[in-house]
Amino acid sequence: MAKLGLPYLHIRFTEQGIARIGRSIRGIVALVLQEKQMKGTYDIYTASDIPEKLSEKNREQVELALMGYQKTPKKLIVVVEQSETADKPKFDVTTEAFKILETLRWDYLAVPFADEVDSEKIVTWIKTLNNNRDKRCKFVAANVNADNKKIINFTMPSVSTEKKEYKTNEYTSRIAGLIAGTPMQIACTYAPLPELKACTHYTQEEIDQKIDNGEFVLLNDGEKIKVARGVNSLVTTSQIEGESFRKIKIVDIMDAMADDIQWAAQDSYIGKYANSYDNKVLLMSAILGYMEILENDGLLAKGSSHVEINIEEQKAFLKSMSYQTIDKRTVDEMDLKEIKEADTKDKVFIKAYCKILDAIEEIELDVVI
Structure with a gap:
C-alpha cells in the first residue's frame, strides 16, 4: 500500500543565471498597396480584420496572402499608400510606406x-536592409x-x-503567404495550391533549368498544381554561402536564430552584466540552451550544437591592445586558459557551431527482388 503521510509543500531555490533566449514569432x-481614398498601416490576422474601405483588387491580395500553407501567416502588415495613380501604381522605396516597414518586424514582403523596374529598386532596398541595417527580411519579387x-x-x-x-x-502575395505559412x-517544396486550375506548363527539363537559375516556379503533376522546389534566387555560391543557402527553409532558420539571439542580447545582456569570464560562460550557456531547443524542435541536428570562446578573434584583439599578464607576459606567451579568461574590455568573442536540418526533397530507392 502506498504511504500517504502528511501533506507537504516543497520549495526549491535554484540560481536563475543569465536570461533565457526565447523563440521569436515567425511568419x-x-x-x-495603393489606394486613391485611404492610407494607413493595418495588422491583419484574419479576413475579418481587412479594412472595409479597401478596394476589391487590394482586398483580394490580402486574402491571397492569408491562405498560407500548413498554417496561415502569423500576421499581415498591410501598408496602404494614398496615390492618385493607384489604378496603375508605381512604387518608390523613399516613400513613407517603406520607411514605416524599416521600423517594423516582418519576414516576407510582397x-x-x-x-x-520598381521591383528592381525594392530588391536593392531589401539588400540594404539586410547588409547595412541588420534587418533580416525577404522579398518575393516577380521576374x-x-x-x-x-x-x-x-x-x-x-x-x-x-x-x-x-x-x-x-500572385506574389499568395507565394509570400504560402512561404510564411510553412513551418x-x-x-514549401511540393506545397499544393488547391485554388489553381491551370498554370504555364513546363517540361521536367525546363523546370530543372529554372530551379538551377534560382527561379521559384510551379508544376502541374496532372492532379494538382504545386511548388516545384523551395528555392530563393541565389545562384552564385561561395565558400561562405554554399548550396544550402539556396534553400528558403535554411535561410529562414538562420534568420530566426540571428534575430532571437540579437534581440535577447539587446534586451537582457548588453550593458546589464560585467564582462567577466564567468558571465561570458553564462551567456554561452544561454545560447547553447537556445540551440538545444532548436534541436528538440527538429530545426538543428541532434548533438550538433556547440558554443565556445572564439580564441582566434580574442587573441587578435588582445594583441591589438598590447595585452600583458600581471607578470608582463605577452599574448604569445599565454596559455589557452589565460587567453580565454583575459579581460577583453567591453568586447565578447563567441563562436557557435550547429547543423541546420534540411527537408527531405530527394529520395533514391533501390528495390531488389
Missing part, C-alpha cells in the same frame, strides 16, 4: 502590383534575377483559378 508577411538568398524570384507567366487568370506580380521544420 509575418508585409504587403504594400508588392503585388509593382512592375519590374527579378537578383542572385541573392533574400530574394525569392517568382517567374510563372500565368496562373489561373476557375474565375481568374493572374499575372506574375499579382520551419519542413520546406
Whole structure:
C-alpha cells in the first residue's frame, strides 16, 4: 500500500543565471498597396480584420496572402499608400510606406502590383536592409534575377483559378503567404495550391533549368498544381554561402536564430552584466540552451550544437591592445586558459557551431527482388 503521510509543500531555490533566449514569432508577411481614398498601416490576422474601405483588387491580395500553407501567416502588415495613380501604381522605396516597414518586424514582403523596374529598386532596398541595417527580411519579387538568398524570384507567366487568370506580380502575395505559412521544420517544396486550375506548363527539363537559375516556379503533376522546389534566387555560391543557402527553409532558420539571439542580447545582456569570464560562460550557456531547443524542435541536428570562446578573434584583439599578464607576459606567451579568461574590455568573442536540418526533397530507392 502506498504511504500517504502528511501533506507537504516543497520549495526549491535554484540560481536563475543569465536570461533565457526565447523563440521569436515567425511568419509575418508585409504587403504594400495603393489606394486613391485611404492610407494607413493595418495588422491583419484574419479576413475579418481587412479594412472595409479597401478596394476589391487590394482586398483580394490580402486574402491571397492569408491562405498560407500548413498554417496561415502569423500576421499581415498591410501598408496602404494614398496615390492618385493607384489604378496603375508605381512604387518608390523613399516613400513613407517603406520607411514605416524599416521600423517594423516582418519576414516576407510582397508588392503585388509593382512592375519590374520598381521591383528592381525594392530588391536593392531589401539588400540594404539586410547588409547595412541588420534587418533580416525577404522579398518575393516577380521576374527579378537578383542572385541573392533574400530574394525569392517568382517567374510563372500565368496562373489561373476557375474565375481568374493572374499575372506574375499579382500572385506574389499568395507565394509570400504560402512561404510564411510553412513551418520551419519542413520546406514549401511540393506545397499544393488547391485554388489553381491551370498554370504555364513546363517540361521536367525546363523546370530543372529554372530551379538551377534560382527561379521559384510551379508544376502541374496532372492532379494538382504545386511548388516545384523551395528555392530563393541565389545562384552564385561561395565558400561562405554554399548550396544550402539556396534553400528558403535554411535561410529562414538562420534568420530566426540571428534575430532571437540579437534581440535577447539587446534586451537582457548588453550593458546589464560585467564582462567577466564567468558571465561570458553564462551567456554561452544561454545560447547553447537556445540551440538545444532548436534541436528538440527538429530545426538543428541532434548533438550538433556547440558554443565556445572564439580564441582566434580574442587573441587578435588582445594583441591589438598590447595585452600583458600581471607578470608582463605577452599574448604569445599565454596559455589557452589565460587567453580565454583575459579581460577583453567591453568586447565578447563567441563562436557557435550547429547543423541546420534540411527537408527531405530527394529520395533514391533501390528495390531488389
